[in-house]
Amino acid sequence: MWLSFGVFAVSTALFLFYVQTICQKALRREFSRPYFRDVLDAVRLEFPRLCEDTGLSRSLGFNDIRLALRCDFVMLEYLLKHADPARRPLPGQERILLLYFRWLLFWLPVRHAFRVREKEAVAKLAAILQHFANVVGERVSVNPPQLVENEAGL
Amino acid sequence: MAALMLHRKILVLIDESPIRNLLNLVRALQSETADEECANAVTAISNRKGFNAVVLDLRCSKRPAGGEVRGIHRIHFSVLGRVLVITAETNGPNTMDLIERYLVNGLPSTLLWLVSHRYKSA
Numbered sequence: 001m002w003l004s005f006g007v008f009a010v011s012t013a014l015f016l017f018y019v020q021t022i023c024q025k026a027l028r029r030e031f032s033r034p035y036f037r038d039v040l041d042a043v044r045l046e047f048p049r050l051c052e053d054t055g056l057s058r059s060l061g062f063n064d065i066r067l068a069l070r071c072d073f074v075m076l077e078y079l080l081k082h083a084d085p086a087r088r089p090l091p092g093q094e095r096i097l098l099l100y101f102r103w104l105l106f107w108l109p110v111r112h113a114f115r116v117r118e119k120e121a122v123a124k125l126a127a128i129l130q131h132f133a134n135v136v137g138e139r140v141s142v143n144p145p146q147l148v149e150n151e152a153g154l
Numbered sequence: 155m156a157a158l159m160l161h162r163k164i165l166v167l168i169d170e171s172p173i174r175n176l177l178n179l180v181r182a183l184q185s186e187t188a189d190e191e192c193a194n195a196v197t198a199i200s201n202r203k204g205f206n207a208v209v210l211d212l213r214c215s216k217r218p219a220g221g222e223v224r225g226i227h228r229i230h231f232s233v234l235g236r237v238l239v240i241t242a243e244t245n246g247p248n249t250m251d252l253i254e255r256y257l258v259n260g261l262p263s264t265l266l267w268l269v270s271h272r273y274k275s276a
Contacts (some may be wrong), residue, residue, distance in 0.1 A: 042234055044230065074164045075209060075239075078166055079234055079235070082235075082237055083236055083237045085236055087236075140234050140235040
């Protein structure tokens with residue numbers, strides 16, 4: 001009984017370590033230019049503001065941060081899956097990164113409740129969102145005229 | 155540090171009916187404001203072949219009351235690949251709900267106009 005539990009625990013730990021390694025490798029990828037700036041100009045995501053201030057908990061509420069992260073993620077996930085003009089499937093690394101983001105966001109309230117490296121988690125989530133924005137920009141920039149921007153002030 | 159939007163809602167519109175309702179809404183805004191840029195948004199939405207879906211990002215802005223039309227302060231649109239992304243700053247969470255119901259259920263446009271003035275959710 002204890003042996004099987006031990007094997008299960010070690011296997012789970014190895015699996016999580018493997019997943020984290022894949023995600024870190026994906027996040028280390030360098031893009032030819034900062035595509036995410038084009039996407040930020042077009043879509044006006046909020047995650048860069050989360051990185052600006054290190055005194056995160058002082059100036060922003062936890063629920064505001066979580067809402068901003070979740071909404072930016074929903075937007076970028078949809079764009080990742082559907083915006084590509086060439087309709088290329090999403091690479092496996094990016095799919096794992098999507099799951100990893102969900103996992104981190106799911107545990108964020110727990111980190112907040114117990115004050116366990118909350119700021120690091122938010123910074124990591126913002127970094128993943130920036131990576132997604134870069135990927136979206138790269139996939140869309142295959143056909144530059146498609147990225148049209150306009151503004152209507154009422 | 156600039157404050158984040160306190161309320162946000164992301165709507166993905168794929169079907170014809172909600173996109174048509176959105177077009178009616180933006181067209182109504184354009185007719186009231188006569189804004190040229192708003193007309194461009196109408197043109198972009200009308201060009202159904204140019205995109206597969208509309209992602210509508212509704213936000214509450216902290217702008218002072220007044221200047222908004224039908225509860226909407228500002229619209230920003232962009233085309234990313236096959237997706238049209240529209241960001242709309244509204245005057246409060248109730249307006250966001252109202253717009254969602256209008257798009258999904260097709261609440262009559264005149265009713266939307268009447269009700270939006272009653273909300274003071276900002």
